[in-house]
Amino acid sequence: MQRLTISIDDQLAQQFDELMRRKGYANRSEAFRDMLRRELGEMARENDKSAECVGVLSYIYDHHERQLSSRLAEMQHHHHGLTVSTMHAHLSHDECVETLILNGATDEVEALAESVISQTGVRHGRLNLIPR
Ligand code: NI
Incomplete structure (x- = not known):
């Protein structure tokens, strides 16, 4: 010290x-x-964008938005190596909140987070990157 x-x-x-x-x-x-x-x-x-990190991605989405729920699930399956865990809660009649824990190379975690956040119907998306 x-x-x-x-x-x-x-x-x-x-x-x-x-x-x-x-x-x-x-x-x-x-x-x-x-x-x-x-x-x-x-x-x-x-x-170093290839450095390992943990990403915590949170967002709200409208589950009435056409195909959005299945599109989000599909994106997570497609990146199953990055997606450690997903928590889903039904906030109201229309809204869901999801928190994804991602683990992997920083650039890959950021790219997945950005593609989720940019989906129509996804709001207030935030990524918290934690270096490892
Ligand atoms: Ni829901």
């Missing part, structure tokens, strides 16, 4: 403490480590 001493201006320090409180960090060190890990993970992901 190394000890780093950093200098930042008062306003930034105040904002950092506020961010720390909002996110529930017990101390500055843990908040800083998490921010650094996130940045490093992003950098690795951008530099």
Whole structure:
């Protein structure tokens, strides 16, 4: 373990403490480590699109939209190597919510997520990429 001493201006320090409180960090060190890990993970992901990652994809869709349910299932079957798990819930008479856990090369996970999100009837699609 190394000890780093950093200098930042008062306003930034105040904002950092506020961010720390909002996110529930017990101390500055843990908040800083998490921010650094996130940045490093992003950098690795951008530099190496073949790097393995876990993707959590969530979206809402209208199950009355013609053929959409079966098209979404078909896409998941087609990429069964990437799709670890799918959770489906019936939100209302019209709407379903699905969360897919994907695992594989970053570029493949992103491509599958984008093709799901861009389907007509799919709304609020979000992909969370977690570096491994
Ligand atoms: Ni449903």
